[in-house]
Amino acid sequence: QVQLVESGGGLVQAGGSLRLSCAASGSIFSINTMGWYRQAPGKQRELVATISGGSTNYADSVKGRFTISTDNGKNTVFLQMNSLKPEDTAVYYCNAEMGIIKMNYWGKGTLVTVSS
Numbered sequence: 001q002v003q004l005v006e007s008g009g010g011l012v013q014a015g016g017s018l019r020l021s022c023a024a025s026g027s028i029f030s031i032n033t034m035g036w037y038r039q040a041p042g043k044q045r046e047l048v049a050t051i052s053g054g055s056t057n058y059a060d061s062v063k064g065r066f067t068i069s070t071d072n073g074k075n076t077v078f079l080q081m082n083s084l085k086p087e088d089t090a091v092y093y094c095n096a097e098m099g100i101i102k103m104n105y106w107g108k109g110t111l112v113t114v115s116s
């Protein structure tokens with residue numbers, strides 16, 4: 001009943017920027033945490049950034065370059081990506097944890113390709 005849809009991926013040159021968006025729809029209530037994960041070919045999916053209760057956490061590899069934020073209603077999450085590197089190339093997935101029982105929802109992903 002909850003859907004997450006990512007957008008904003010694309011092809012950029014190293015040093016460039018992209019802004020990813022994730023819109024949640026359906027029975028939205030009690031969002032505990034929203035975050036971004038990524039998966040490169042042949043790699044495990046890894047955490048990029050999360051936001052919860054106004055606090056943010058980032059993977060060391062993106063700290064200082066990426067910024068996660070939400071709208072006031074907490075039904076949209078953004079990832080501003082600056083100073084992109086080729087190693088940032090991956091499919092980026094949106095995640096939301098909701099409710100007392102902490103249900104997790106995932107988007108289908110958006111591809112980010114950084115060329116050198």
